[in-house]
Amino acid sequence: xxxxxxxxxxxxxxxxxxxxxxxxxxxxxxxxxxxxxxxxxxxxxxxxxxxxxxxxxxxxxxxxxxxxxxxxxxxxxxxxxxxxxxxxxxxxxxxxxxxxxxxxxxxxxx
Amino acid sequence: xxxxxxxxxxxxxxxxxxxxxxxxxxxxxxxxxxxxxxxxxxxxxxxxxxxxxxxxxxxxxxxxxxxxxxxxxxxxxxxxxxxxxxxxxxxxxxxxxxxxxxxxxxxxxxxx
Numbered sequence: 037x038x039x040x041x042x043x044x045x046x047x048x049x050x051x052x053x054x055x056x057x058x059x060x061x062x063x064x065x066x067x068x069x070x071x072x073x074x075x076x077x078x079x080x081x082x083x084x085x086x087x088x089x090x091x092x093x094x095x096x097x098x099x100x101x102x103x104x105x106x107x108x109x110x111x112x113x114x115x116x117x118x119x120x121x122x123x124x125x126x127x128x129x130x131x132x133x134x135x136x137x138x139x140x141x142x143x144x145x146x
Numbered sequence: 147x148x149x150x151x152x153x154x155x156x157x158x159x160x161x162x163x164x165x166x167x168x169x170x171x172x173x174x175x176x177x178x179x180x181x182x183x184x185x186x187x188x189x190x191x192x193x194x195x196x197x198x199x200x201x202x203x204x205x206x207x208x209x210x211x212x213x214x215x216x217x218x219x220x221x222x223x224x225x226x227x228x229x230x231x232x233x234x235x236x237x238x239x240x241x242x243x244x245x246x247x248x249x250x251x252x253x254x255x256x257x258x
Binding site: 077079127128132137 | 202236
């Protein structure tokens, strides 16, 4: 099935630094979701986006629905150790079937 | 409000056997989706059910099947297991209106 291009694949950052990651698709989507997954657990929903150009925040996290509807971005400000994990984007045209990105592994160095 | 519950959490099977995984969605959610997660392929969509009807199906062989009951609980079945079926199987529920998926902790299947 289709898989979204997510970059970077991994990041190693110092605590306190900001983080940016993005996701691109060859198809347009009507919904973008961002998830965080810890080892041995299911993905946890962070932010949902429904409109092109939409900018939504959840605490230190901010995500944007790209104007072309083919991309989305996630920023984490002032990273802390508990931000460690794998971040996934997911996009859907129908809302019933989502395509997931390849994941960004984030390591925060105290 | 209880989250999505998946059982069993871990299971080991041998090639050729079959397996049934269960998912209880968040109360009030009528849509249940199943995804397979592997290191090589990432998260891949299996199928989605709404009000006991399969609305979408991913690109998986017919050995993978599912169903949804009237109380929105869902099961997926994999028959004639292959080594490559080893994966984390994730269930997600949604109200169906806005598409937000809420995942369970998954069922980790190992095929020997």
